[in-house]
Amino acid sequence: MGIHFGADYNPEQWPEEVWEADLRLMKQAHVTLVTAGIFSWARAEPRPGAYDFDWFDRVMDGLGGAGVRVCLATMTASPPPWLTRAHPEVLPQGPDGQRRWPGGRQHYCPSSPVYREHAVRLVKRLAARYAGHPALALWHVGNEYGCHTRQCYCDVSAADFRDWLRARYGSVERLNDAWSTAFWSQAYTDFEEVLPPRTAPTFPNPAQQLDYLRFSDDALRRCYLAERDVLARLSPSVPVTTNLMPFHKPVDAFAWSRDMDMMALDFYQDPFDPGTHLTAAYTFDLMRSARGGQPWLLLEQAPGAVNWRSRNGPKPPGAMRLWSWQAVAQGADAVLYFQWRQSRGGAEKFHSAVVPHAGTDTRIFREVSELGRELASVPEIAGTRVARPTAALVTDWDSWRALELDSHPSTALRLPELALGHYRPLFEAGVACDVVPPDRDLSGYRLVVVPNLYLLTERAAERLTAYVRGGGHLLVSFFSGVVDACDRVHPGGCPGPLRSLLGLRVEEFWPLDEGATVGVRGVAAVRRPGGPGRAEAAAGAWELPSGTADLWSEAILLEGAEPVARFADGELAGSPAVTRHGYGTGTVTYVGTRLEPALMRALMDGVRAAAGVRPVLAGLPEGVQATVREGDGGRFLFLLNHGARAADITLPCPMADALAGARGERSEHTYRIALPARGVAVLKDPRRAVSASG
Numbered sequence: 150m151g152i153h154f155g156a157d158y159n160p161e162q163w164p165e166e167v168w169e170a171d172l173r174l175m176k177q178a179h180v181t182l183v184t185a186g187i188f189s190w191a192r193a194e195p196r197p198g199a200y201d202f203d204w205f206d207r208v209m210d211g212l213g214g215a216g217v218r219v220c221l222a223t224m225t226a227s228p229p230p231w232l233t234r235a236h237p238e239v240l241p242q243g244p245d246g247q248r249r250w251p252g253g254r255q256h257y258c259p260s261s262p263v264y265r266e267h268a269v270r271l272v273k274r275l276a277a278r279y280a281g282h283p284a285l286a287l288w289h290v291g292n293e294y295g296c297h298t299r300q301c302y303c304d305v306s307a308a309d310f311r312d313w314l315r316a317r318y319g320s321v322e323r324l325n326d327a328w329s330t331a332f333w334s335q336a337y338t339d340f341e342e343v344l345p346p347r348t349a350p351t352f353p354n355p356a357q358q359l360d361y362l363r364f365s366d367d368a369l370r371r372c373y374l375a376e377r378d379v380l381a382r383l384s385p386s387v388p389v390t391t392n393l394m395p396f397h398k399p400v401d402a403f404a405w406s407r408d409m410d411m412m413a414l415d416f417y418q419d420p421f422d423p424g425t426h427l428t429a430a431y432t433f434d435l436m437r438s439a440r441g442g443q444p445w446l447l448l449e450q451a452p453g454a455v456n457w458r459s460r461n462g463p464k465p466p467g468a469m470r471l472w473s474w475q476a477v478a479q480g481a482d483a484v485l486y487f488q489w490r491q492s493r494g495g496a497e498k499f500h501s502a503v504v505p506h507a508g509t510d511t512r513i514f515r516e517v518s519e520l521g522r523e524l525a526s527v528p529e530i531a532g533t534r535v536a537r538p539t540a541a542l543v544t545d546w547d548s549w550r551a552l553e554l555d556s557h558p559s560t561a562l563r564l565p566e567l568a569l570g571h572y573r574p575l576f577e578a579g580v581a582c583d584v585v586p587p588d589r590d591l592s593g594y595r596l597v598v599v600p601n602l603y604l605l606t607e608r609a610a611e612r613l614t615a616y617v618r619g620g621g622h623l624l625v626s627f628f629s630g631v632v633d634a635c636d637r638v639h640p641g642g643c644p645g646p647l648r649s650l651l652g653l654r655v656e657e658f659w660p661l662d663e664g665a666t667v668g669v670r671g672v673a674a675v676r677r678p679g680g681p682g683r684a685e686a687a688a689g690a691w692e693l694p695s696g697t698a699d700l701w702s703e704a705i706l707l708e709g710a711e712p713v714a715r716f717a718d719g720e721l722a723g724s725p726a727v728t729r730h731g732y733g734t735g736t737v738t739y740v741g742t743r744l745e746p747a748l749m750r751a752l753m754d755g756v757r758a759a760a761g762v763r764p765v766l767a768g769l770p771e772g773v774q775a776t777v778r779e780g781d782g783g784r785f786l787f788l789l790n791h792g793a794r795a796a797d798i799t800l801p802c803p804m805a806d807a808l809a810g811a812r813g814e815r816s817e818h819t820y821r822i823a824l825p826a827r828g829v830a831v832l833k834d835p836r837r838a839v840s841a842s843g
């Protein structure tokens with residue numbers, strides 16, 4: 150059925166005459182799927198238990214009649230005023246005890262049984278009414294869980310938290326042990342004494358904070374599951390999803406992925422951020438990897454500017470097309486926008502939409518329609534999968550949450566920035582990459598990159614160790630293996646259970662002051678103990694040039710590893726900054742500081758060449774991204790020029806331009822592609838499936 154194309158559709162904001170025009174324009178824009186009903190609760194249930202779906206029947210029938218399928222939202226994202234008036238206890242509370250009042254959206258406590266009961270009641274009605282509707286394509290539960298209400302600290306949540314702790318620890322003694330409550334006289338004698346980590350005079354207990362983040366994620370997921378279970382029962386043949394957000398600490402995408410039939414993402418590029426496509430690339434890879442390479446859905450993006458940053462840049466001509474194709478190139482089978490028709494009033498009236506205030510004789514409407522035509526011209530791409538990467542980058546929500554707790558050696562360690570610092574050199578080298586949790590079977594990868602895995606469980610350590618022992622190449626960076634799942638420092642200190650794998654220990658952390666840098670000097674040609682392995686021999690022994698680093702340093706004591714680079718100045722001058730250790734039949738590289746980007750690129754290039762990880766396409770000009778999707782529909786090479794200059798690309802064999810038909814041209818085979826800045830090429834690769842980076 151092709152790549153889905155469409156938008157959030159909020160017809161309740163408009164009189165019915167407008168709906169007719171909408172259907173006509175949707176056809177013009179090649180829309181095939183809309184998400185409807187996200188904020189329709191107040192209209193669908195105007196009074197408690199009194200439902201009005203007649204208007205929504207007309208919406209569904211109209212869309213179905215126009216050939217547009219519906220991603221039907223469960224309408225529970227914004228409770229109506231009558232609910233919070235009758236049950237003010239539904240309203241969430243901040244850590245300071247302040248209520249979050251109605252007037253915006255998502256003003257419900259995730260632990261509230263009253264909210265869940267009312268939500269489930271509505272979903273039962275919806276499912277019963279629309280399960281068999283021919284326009285229904287999939288279910289969309291809630292909306293961006295944890296977007297505004299990440300955690301709630303009210304008394305209802307407190308009681309729910311205590312139940313969660315009872316189930317997790319069984320006894321108050323085990324809780325005391327896990328939370329290190331001997332410190333600061335915090336020992337509990339009864340679960341009833343336990344509270345959420347509300348605003349305290351100073352740092353609240355870190356293990357309590359960490360558990361609260363886990364609990365709050367579970368509470369949100371229980372909201373999702375309560376609705377999902379109704380849908381699974383009443384509408385079993387229709388897939389269920391919810392729209393996740395990028396780099397969203399409250400919601401563990403890997404944990405949620407197990408309960409979602411398809412991964413779905415909202416991604417809002419920032420046109421003012423020159424690295425916005427990099428953040429997108431990382432997030433898209435995560436979406437794809439979370440369910441083993443299954444195609445995922447880009448459920449929201451802006452056709453132009455958003456309204457919620459301090460300065461909201463419009464997407465310049467070609468950018469929206471480029472970034473949309475980027476999602477497809479990285480495995481998306483749907484490209485949708487927020488929203489179809491720009492609101493006249495309300496908080497999002499300056500957020501761009503497919504049909505802007507200025508009407509359809511507009512750049513945005515034209516660009517959207519043209520993209521719709523292009524996507525419709527290559528339906529065979531849908532269902533194909535990104536060729537399996539041989540590199541993976543580890544991301545772990547538990548560790549992320551713990552890493553960013555307060556009272557650490559440096560509060561400047563932020564996982565999104567750190568993870569991107571490791572992802573960037575792979576992306577810039579044109580290497581395809583999965584993003585996976587640390588406890589996954591890693592044996593299929595030639596290179597695994599582990600940025601700053603502060604919290605490390607024994608299980609994850611065993612996985613990483615087994616991976617290297619079996620011949621894997623691992624790159625681990627500083628402040629890894631520091632604490633266990635309870636945020637207790639591993640015996641012997643950093644890197645805890647990775648000590649023998651890394652062949653070193655860290656005696657002292659030495660974070661750098663804001664803006665400070667330290668010199669790093671490469672040590673001549675590093676070889677694996679026992680001589681270079683086959684891959685290294687092929688790639689040549691590599692060495693690291695000299696340069697600078699910032700943010701962090703640490704006193705590393707070698708216990709078998711050899712230095713690749715040393716600190717050139719500062720208090721740790723002469724001591725190892727980067728090391729390498731042969732372990733089993735694999736190798737592990739450790740990075741004890743944040744290398745400047747060029748140095749990190751040089752390091753990553755050396756490590757991945759030694760691991761035998763090659764780019765998707767050799768010799769790609771700077772700024773050009775290449776990906777491959779393959780399957781029953783064929784093999785497609787995507788070329789995306791994120792750079793500011795036109796690029797000339799030589800293909801490994803003649804390929805046909807898959808988008809020529811959309812432009813009304815005949816598709817010729819070509820060896821050379823001239824890709825303008827923000828240009829996109831989709832090529833039919835006649836070769837049979839071969840691993841993209843292998």
Ligand code: GLA
Pocket residue numbers: 292293415417449455456487497500
């Ligand atoms: C989120 C929400 C949408 C809308 C957009 C605006 O993605 O899901 O309802 O508010 O942001 O960018």
